[in-house]
Amino acid sequence: MRLWRTVLLLLLAALVAALAWHWLAADPGYVQVRLRGTTLETSVVVAIAGLLLAWAVLGIGWRLLRWPFRAWGRSIKRRGRERLAAGLTAFAEGDYAQAERDLARAAAHEAFRAPALLVAARAAYERGAPERAAQALDDVGARGLRAADATRARFLVESGRHADALALLKPKAATNDLSLRGWRLLAEAALAQGDTQAALDALPALARSQSLTADTQAALETRVLAAALAAAPDATRLNALWGGASRAQRKRPELVAAFARRSAALGQVLAAMDEIESAQRREWSDAIATAYGELGAAEAGARLRKAEAWLALAPNSAPLLTALGRLYAQQAQYGKAEEALERALRLAPLPAAWEALGDCRTGEGDHAGAATAYANALRCARGDATVALTPLLARGPIDTRPIAFEERSEHGVPRLPAA
The missing domain is CATH 1.25.40 (Serine Threonine Protein Phosphatase 5, Tetratricopeptide repeat)
Known part of the structure; x- marks a missing residue:
């Protein structure tokens, strides 16, 4: 199809040329140019051809005159790219001093100024020179203003100055003048400062951009909400x-x-x-x-009955057993509460189970045992070894060794114990 179209166009051009030649042959026209006593006479066809030739000669001459300057400009851009590449490589390798030097040279070229200064600011910050980092960000200019603001906010967040980061980003958010990184940093700083409305306001921009993966976006939304x-x-x-x-x-x-x-x-x-x-x-x-x-x-009684029914669904759930222990203790059924919490601790060393056990011992009047249980909750949270709890009445000491329950698959088939 393409070949036939080309052939058709060539035939059409030949037809137009033949008609034009026939038309011009009958009357080729007449052109006369007089300048300071000199007269030039020719036909229209020759005049047009002469003008086209003169235009071509002038174009070639202009290109020849510009060639040294264009070659020089290409050489400068090539060196700028090389310095930018070297600076980025040094930054990735952790050689921040060399990265600063290469990127400062690359920033001398206007085309690479903004990205070079942004990375140079990061390199200076990593070296422990926040003053140079701030100066580099100030020099970025209007082309990289949003990226520079996001980088400043990132430095503030990383140094724990969430209030300052929020003060920097919120006015920009009000005018919708934040980069995508800026919106994410706004959410992080707002969460740290307890400004949940600002964090909520940052979510739509991130969702529209689809700059985060679905899992990361969902995790951020979950934290904010x-x-x-x-x-x-x-x-x-x-x-x-x-x-x-x-x-x-x-x-x-x-x-x-x-x-x-x-x-x-x-x-x-x-x-x-x-x-x-x-x-x-x-x-x-x-x-x-x-x-x-x-x-x-x-409604502790109603919740207790529901939680007892859930045991048939999740007999190995330490959190459920801990919740049962809390509910039994709220009903002053301390014996059942300790049994549930003991089972929970056999399954998993949960600080919440030890804390609930402390509440249970407090209700029973065993203040020494409660103090031990509360201390065990702290030890468990830190990952330290717990202390054995003093027996209560005829009950033996709590054994926190794992116990085995029958496990079934989602189809109800019993699973063999792990080897």
């Missing part, structure tokens, strides 16, 4: 946040637990129980089971 739920000042704000979350977000165990805890703290225990029980019906989660035992004393 969990913090916002935990900091909700009243039930109206809490329900607005929960209602504004997507269906997928409302299924995440961390968010269900955060909503339930805050809802219970605001006096909406039934709403908290409903969300947790619905989530556990969809898919079992130890994190949600833990939250179920931390909703306070309200």
Whole structure:
């Protein structure tokens, strides 16, 4: 098809040329040019051909005149690229002093100025020279202003100055003048400062850009929403946040637990129980089971019955057993509470189980045992060895060695114990 189109165009051009020649042959025209007593006479065809030839000669001459300057410019750009590449390589290798030198030379070329100074600022910061890093960022100019602001914020966040980073980024966010890194740093700084609204405002820009992987974006959203739920000042704000979350977000165990805890703290225990029980019906989660035992004393009897029923679903869940222990203790059933917590500690050394055991011993009046249990909770959190707990009445000492339960697959088939 392409060949036929080319042939057709050539035939058409030949036809036009033949017609034009026939038309000009009948009357080739006449051109006369007089300049200072000199007269030039020729036909229109020759005049046009002469003009085209003169234009071609002038074009070639201009290119020849520009060639040395263009070659010089190409040489300068090539050296700039080489210096930029050398600086980036030195930075990646950790040779920050050499990186600074190479990048400073590369920054002398306007085309490479912004990226060279941005990396040079990072190299200076890594060397422990924040003054030079700040100067490099100041010299970036308007072309790299958003990147320079993000780099400044990154330095502040890494040094723990989250309030300063937030003060730098929030005005830029108000005018939508932040880079994608700036939006992410704004979320991190806002979370560190407890400004959950600023962190929430940063999420849509990151979601639209799709600059993060799906898992990373989901993890950031979960952290921000969990913090916002935990900091909700009243039930109206809490329900607005929960209602504004997507269906997928409302299924995440961390968010269900955060909503339930805050809802219970605001006096909406039934709403908290409903969300947790619905989530556990969809898919079992130890994190949600833990939250179920931390909703306070309200509706403890109903929650205890539900948690006992869950044992058939997750007999090896140490968080569920810990929640059971808390609920038994709230009902003053200290014997059952200790049995559940003992089983939990055999399965996993959870600080929360030791803490609940301390609460249980406090209720029983064993203050020395409670002090030991609380101390064990701290030791367990630090990864240190725990101390044996003094026996209570006729009960033997708590044995925290692992015990075995029958494990079944998702199809109900028993699994063989691991070798």
